[in-house]
Amino acid sequence: MVDYKVTSTVFGERPSFKEPRKILQELGRSGFEDMMDRFYDIVVESDIANFFPQDKAILDKVKKHNTKFFVEACGGEKEYSNEMGNVDMVEMHKPFSIPEKARVEWLGCMKELLEELNVSDVAKQEFWDYCEMFSKHMVNKPTDLESHMKLTDHR
Numbered sequence: 001m002v003d004y005k006v007t008s009t010v011f012g013e014r015p016s017f018k019e020p021r022k023i024l025q026e027l028g029r030s031g032f033e034d035m036m037d038r039f040y041d042i043v044v045e046s047d048i049a050n051f052f053p054q055d056k057a058i059l060d061k062v063k064k065h066n067t068k069f070f071v072e073a074c075g076g077e078k079e080y081s082n083e084m085g086n087v088d089m090v091e092m093h094k095p096f097s098i099p100e101k102a103r104v105e106w107l108g109c110m111k112e113l114l115e116e117l118n119v120s121d122v123a124k125q126e127f128w129d130y131c132e133m134f135s136k137h138m139v140n141k142p143t144d145l146e147s148h149m150k151l152t153d154h155r
């Protein structure tokens with residue numbers, strides 16, 4: 001059984017995370033690429049589709065970059081950093097306004113993907129835990145409640 005838990009983001013916190021190893025070992029590079037293709041098929045049908053390019057050629061580029069990044073994060077070749085240098089993912093996501101709700105939806109796409117994927121539960125759990133934690137770093141828009149509380153502090 002895989003525990004697809006989603007814990008809440010504390011805005012501004014950057015919790016530590018562990019990079020997964022098993023999923024790439026089990027899928028191999030080409031299986032991993034198929035998995036990322038499928039992830040974007042799910043994303044473009046989801047409530048966060050609006051964050052992503054509609055144009056297929058541009059979306060393909062996003063997929064390629066993302067695949068390279070995740071391959072590296074999962075213990076594969078340094079495909080992403082060899083091409084892109086040392087990219088800070090938090091900075092990279094800053095042009096997009098990502099609230100907790102978008103993170104939860106993004107994780108929902110990941111859950112749908114993992115549920116249909118043919119790898120061991122251990123591999124799924126490791127990958128899920130990484131995504132669940134690291135995605136908190138990408139949340140860059142406070143909830144309205146957090147904004148109200150901040151305002152109240154200054155009153």
Ligand code: HEM
Nearest residue numbers: 048051053062065066069096098102103106131134135138
């Ligand atoms: C573990 C969490 C995440 C990781 C590791 C991750 C990783 C990445 C990577 C590697 C890219 C491509 C960077 C490049 O082009 O060099 C990317 C792009 C992007 N990500 Fe994420 N991401 C995560 C979570 C999220 C979440 C929660 C959202 C919320 C909607 C999101 C939205 C986007 C968008 C909009 C782009 C840009 C698409 C474009 O280039 O037009 N990401 N992400």
